[in-house]
Amino acid sequence: MSDSAEKAYTEIYRRICTGQLAPGARLVERHLCAELAVSRTPVREALRRLTAEGLVESRPRRGVVVAQLSSQELREVFEVGVVLESFCASLAARNAGGQAIPALRTLVDEMALALASESPDVPAYIELDHRFHLTVAQLTGNQRVLGLLKSTTDLRVLSQAFSHYDVAQLQRSLRQHVTLLEAIEAGDEDWAASAMRAHILSGRAISASTAPSK
């Protein structure tokens, strides 16, 4: 997977996350080959990897389509996300041990910037939010839990979860991240875990209220 396969994976991943390939869209191997100027082997490799990560679904003999998260699946993500993320926050706070964490602080600043202008840059905010949570997971020092979080909460999930946020809710999300930063830097495990729990649950509440059925 040294070159072509990586290129194929990265490009297809990008197209899915940017919405250029919408949920339900078919991914025809030969078409992708032509567009990416590589052969089918690396394209197939990329598609398998995306399948394993849950971004696409493969039906035998019927090809690959971009996966759509049902409301049920989004509920499941939140349900396990609460547990996973608050665990990460707790562990991160323990490990960070009262020292400043420049990486998180920078991210929060950038998030504030993304919402500062009159027309908030929501995609940028989502991307930064994603990186914030991954960084927290990294601070745990536990590679395993980082992997789990990556597979549970990818950019596509976040985009869907954020799809009905209004400006006020984005602002609240930002404030919650500020709080999380303080709690983790303070090394306060319980505070960090609770703050994260509240953060995820408030996200769940918004998603639940805007997409109750299906």
Place this chain on the structure above:
Amino acid sequence: MSDSAEKAYTEIYRRICTGQLAPGARLVERHLCAELAVSRTPVREALRRLTAEGLVESRPRRGVVVAQLSSQELREVFEVGVVLESFCASLAARNAGGQAIPALRTLVDEMALALASESPDVPAYIELDHRFHLTVAQLTGNQRVLGLLKSTTDLRVLSQAFSHYDVAQLQRSLRQHVTLLEAIEAGDEDWAASAMRAHILSGRAISASTAPSK
């Protein structure tokens, strides 16, 4: 992945879990092709899948080897396993709602049987233990968390975790599963979560005491 690829995956997976392919062993694509009587394409597909699942590691241009769990990684598995499994137990207890769960009961009975004879069938016990925990995860009704558990606690991890259990410790493990069954069937979320937490932590203690270094 309809036929050959599935066959290749299943067979290689089996060989890894049975120890026929020990950690560190190289998986040479062409050799596997010859042994399994399929071409390289499905073999590669199987290897990619195994890579995604963490059972093997792929180094660019240097092939695939069976992954070895370091003590550090095993610690990480336990660390996140405590959280994930107790969450599963709690949710399973809530959903099971005070009714009998034949699947779990059968598994516990079979586990008892595996330890009953003079020479306990440890591999069988491990396999049953694995299925017990997967079944609990299934009872949560949350497909996402089931997937996470599968990727965290596979048969290979369990085999390594159990590798230094003595008979008394196996018996204790069995009793813990009986307790878990009771707690879940009783629909008692807190009891189930605590029992699971105790179960996992006792496993961690045994692993930690027998493989402290590295």
Place this chain on the structure above:
DNA sequence: CTTGATCTTATGGTATACCATTTGACCTTA
């Protein structure tokens, strides 16, 4: 006009040929 069977085409699954890189053995030379 509708319905059904058949055939074509699109497309995924598999096999294999070819290329590039790595690795280790062997030979040369100081």
Place this chain on the structure above:
DNA sequence: TAAGGTCAAATGGTATACCATAAGATCAAG
């Protein structure tokens, strides 16, 4: 003998040809 270089074999990465199947089009019969 040791060090270094060169070369050949092993092996993973890529491209492509071939096969099987499923979906859609076409045509005939009623």
